[in-house]
Amino acid sequence: MTLFSLQRWQIISKITCTVTMFRSVLKYILSFVTLFGLIFLLRNITIGQNFRMSALYEFQNRIQSSNQSRSRLTLHDNHTLYPHWGQPLSPEEELEEGDLLDSIAWPQPPPGSAPPNLSRTSDPAHSLFTIVPSKNEQRWYVGDQLEVQVHLHDFEGRPKRYGGDLLLARLHSPKCKAGVAGQVLDHKNGLYSARFPLLWEGSAQVAVTMVHSSEAVAVLRRLRDKRPDRVFFVSLFRQGNHSQKMVCNMYLPQDKGPLCNYTDLHSGEPWYCYKPKMLSCDARINHAKGGYLKNIITKKEALLFKSGVNVKVPIRASTSDTINVLPPRKESGSQKPDPVKLATSGYYYQDSWRPLGGVTMRHFDKTSITQCLTKKLVYMYGDSTMRQWFEYLVAVVPELKEFNLQSPKKVGPFMAVDSTHNILLKYRCHGPPIRFSTVTASELRYIANELDGLAGGPNTVVALSIWSHFSTFPAEVYVRRLRHIRKAVVRLLDRAPGTAVVVRTANPQALEGDASLYNSDWFSLQLDAVLRAVFKGLDVMLVDAWQMCVAHRQPHNVHPPTAIVKNMVDMTLSYVCRDGTGKIV
Template sequence: MKSGSILKHGLIILSLFGLIFLLHNITNRENWKYHTVSAMYKFQDRIFCSHLGQPPSPEEELEERDILDSIAWPQPPWSAAPPALCRTSDPARSLFTIVPSQNGRRRYVGDQLEVLVHLHDFEGRPKRYGGDFLLARLHSPEYKAGVAGQVLDHKNGLYSARFPLLWEGSAQVEVTMVHSSEAVAVLRRLREKRPDRVYFVSLFRLGLHSETTVCNVCLPRDQGPLCNYTDPYSGEPWYCYKPKMLGCDARINHAKGGYLKNVITNKEALLFQSDVNVKVPIHASTTDTINVLPFRKESGSPKTDPVKMATSGYYYQDSWRPLGGVPMRQFDGASAIAQCLTNKVVYMYGDSTVRQWFEYLLNALPDMKEFNLQTPKKVGPLMAVDSTHNILLKYRCHGPPIRFSTVTASELRYIANELDGLAGGPNTVVALSIWSHFSTFPAEVYVRRLRHIRKAVARLLDRAPGTAVAVRTANPQALEGDVSLYNSDWFSLQLDAVLRAVFKGLDVMLVDAWQMCVAHRQPHHLHPPTAIVKNMVDMMLSYVCRDGAGNNV
């Protein structure tokens, strides 16, 4: 009886201890966010740790400086707080005017159209400095045609938008103010000083005990000891706060923690109002429409070189027509796609915008069957096989920072390392898209990541010259609510310019997602609609099968 009583009391005590331990663990998991995020607010006045990672060579330092200089944005005349809202750019009171053609002549295909944009503030006064972020498009709904305009900032409140005239008929000018110059100044400060405004977390677990801590490219060391997950091959830095009761090797996964709020003042928040001063159209002073006549043979070569205007292509009947480079082919049927990709392995690395390509091909090829790898559909990795045509599709997300829900630690791979593991060759296709998840970081972080990827691509092409590599650029998106503070089109535009500079001169296909989205009639979206995705994939396939394989529809 006595021994049974002792055993009984021992079981009760053990159960109570287990219950206390479980409650403590749950409390830790529920309250981690308050403590760790509160600590992150102290990060706002610190200098970002741009020195982390492998030091660049002198040539890379020079390249980085040139790239950063190339994306420099006009600075406003004030250095402290922005002016009152009434003194900032107001798209509703701003106007654009179509510049008359020379000597009042008619306009023909091959000419250039110029539009002059006058920015005014909320009290109707002309702006006297530049830095506003504008987008321009010339389009014809009747023909489902469109081309992106090239915007020139005269830095005095005036802007020029220029378009090559590429099709005949009626065409309409559309000018949009994405952000005022005052808002861009706020975004620039957030990018340089608040890279923590999107924060990441990792779960650590050992047996029944688990803890969650904040992770990022750089973390303040005075908030606690760090776990160093810097990649040993590429040198890409990544850190997490060390759990209180577990070791760094107990890390289970990676996930987006959330978005920090109150990162701007109430006065600055007035610069980011939907339907007021974020992505709002600017109207024409008189007419916004022109009529374009057919190209005149007697006039000789076109007066406008679209390539020199940095126009990569345009839409006609919803079909993208590139200007220069690889001729575009339409892969409208499954047989055309299958013929092009027969006996090929297609590797897709990056964010969700290249995952769209995987999903498009999966749906476009009826013989393609997806393997169930027991991974989340929006995270991956994903794999599909068309055994009839011997086609293999694989998708894998890029390494941190990545704002997916949850990625297991073992699946966190850097693109450069994955590329170094490929044999490559004529039957290998690589598609890359890496941009959106870097919008909250200083440009140096993105330059470093792309530099590692470029080196890996160069090594791949050196050992397997027949490998086809396509790189997808950034694209604009909808900017409702406070999206601008984390994923503004201004951030994306800067990343787009960096990507083009880093991959310039390399034997890869650059799929111009930016202009393909700006020129299209569909509204902007982080994940473009299928009509645009089809054109992107067709552009990639045109490059993959530029030797004539596949159906030329």
């Protein structure tokens, strides 16, 4: 090889080596750039996620701080389980809701007392009540107030040191078929006061009942706020020869399958069903109660709900449970106690309800009912306790002929007409949640929507009852439903002044077996208080079903006996025909 060739080969070798090295360096640079870009991208994604999580955490903290400032549980706490909990509230609605929930706040057992040993819980058999002596040498007169002190003890006879028990009190006279509900005050130290207005002469006997211990109420509160699924619902979906039943509820966890959204477009009331695998959401044909979840409390907690032991058990008197009431003092005349001050709406005498304010009570037979309702349209919306009113009127007035609408028995809708006197009666159940057997999907109507469809006017009567089917849901759910109904009532009264609107309150019921876990009087009492507050100040009449049932001599029942229903209907008609001529004034 010549010298020139050798030099040429060396130059080429150096160039090749340089190119190879450049390619290697370039490869490393490209790898580094790619790796750097990937790291940068991942970092940005992480920062974005952290930012979103931080914002969500901050938002949840704001909610939690707001809730803790009120020391109460709200629906926000369940958003992680039920992200479709409902439409957001306006600031005014949120403030109202907070005030309503604060108004029904209930004393809780001290920390560390739950779940308790049964021996340290309230025992009605060891508890006592005492009639507080009068200031007039054991003389009581009509117009006075009677006070009773109740001392709660546990199963070992030790005095309770905190409150929160649910007690009901009644002053009654079997001879006179008289009765009045007492106002119970919780002193939050194991002592309670029950106060009664003295409204009739003669013998009066005190009855105090422990419905639930404070420890049982704590369990009920947890169930109400955390287990809205303990009553579940189903709907049948059908298309052609294929059908499938699916679980439905106001709230359903989304991680268990796709949902069909049946939220009402007008009111925003939520309702969902799990979607069938082979059918569309449009194939839903009905709604029904599915059943009750069992084993939702521990065996230890179940000891707090024993009928005849610590659920609706009478408390004994330490000495006598009876007083004799003398005629009114001459200086006081026939003046009666202030019903507002005593939180007493009325009382029974000879099984007839006597309100202590407002409308003058009249008693109606079939002739006077017909006279009052002539040329009137009566619309009844709600649960089965409102259906009782429809059934009572149809049974008492033969001229009211019920039309056969092919409706399921005890479900409706129902309609009755007296064509001679131009009377129309209609009943329709409220929208879900409704625990009736089977309701056609097309017949599921929300009360607010129905009210918006009424013309109203002086010849229109509207009666509402909605409470029992909300006992398994947080109180906020009931507040929201009543808010929608109240707005519809206001719209109705604005466009049609003179429309008579009557609202029936909740009532206590029998609590046998495990009924307390789903229909406790504590749930009903909380709903009752909310309902009264929501409709306060409106031009509507409240029929005080709670006191009318507590004061009566018959046992509690979710469907009160006919004697009580008659008084409720008479109270309603007394309001509808206040001038006694059948005209709404």
